[in-house]
Amino acid sequence: MKRKSLIITLLFVATIVVTGFVPQETNQSTLEIVSQAIQLGNSSDLAKHFNPTVELEILDDENIYSRAQAELLLKDFFTRNKPTSFKINHQGTKGNTSFAIGNYISPSGSYRVSIFMKTEKDKILIHQLRIEKSE
Known part of the structure; x- marks a missing residue:
């Protein structure tokens, strides 16, 4: 019985060593968190997933901002355009990059997001975010 227990323990340890014990983020889990933050109009939760610098376009105003600057600009957008819904319509992944396109609805209008x-060092970060008025 002790031998069986020892073998199971060794197999468990070997599995941890071979696969790595650190859980990695997945595109899907990150996208769900980001989507929820947008749906709630929560700029601080959204900014947690920004690269230290992020290319941000809000209604034709485009620039590269720090994480903190982008958070403030999004907070202003969400305040002026409170979300009633947000839904991801398309998404894809290629290599270490991924994208999602969604529809943001507010009383002031409909927007394409x-x-x-990009995945860097086992962390998925937003490098670019665009909010454009839907036609």
Whole structure:
């Protein structure tokens, strides 16, 4: 019985060593968190997933901002355009990059949101976020 227990323990340890014990983020889990933050109009939760610098376009105003600057600009957008719903319509992944395109609805109108993410050091970060008025 002790031998069986020892073998199981050794197999468990070997599995941890071979696969790595650190859980990695997945595109899907990050996208769900980001989507929820947008749906709630929560700029601080959204900014947690930004690269230290992020390319941000809000209604034709485009620039590269620090994480903190981008958070403030999004907070202003969400305040002026409170979300009633947000839904991801398209998403894809290629290599270490992924994207999602969704529809953001507020009382002031409908917007197309494009999110571009990159995986770096086992962390998925938003490098570009675009909010454009829907036609």
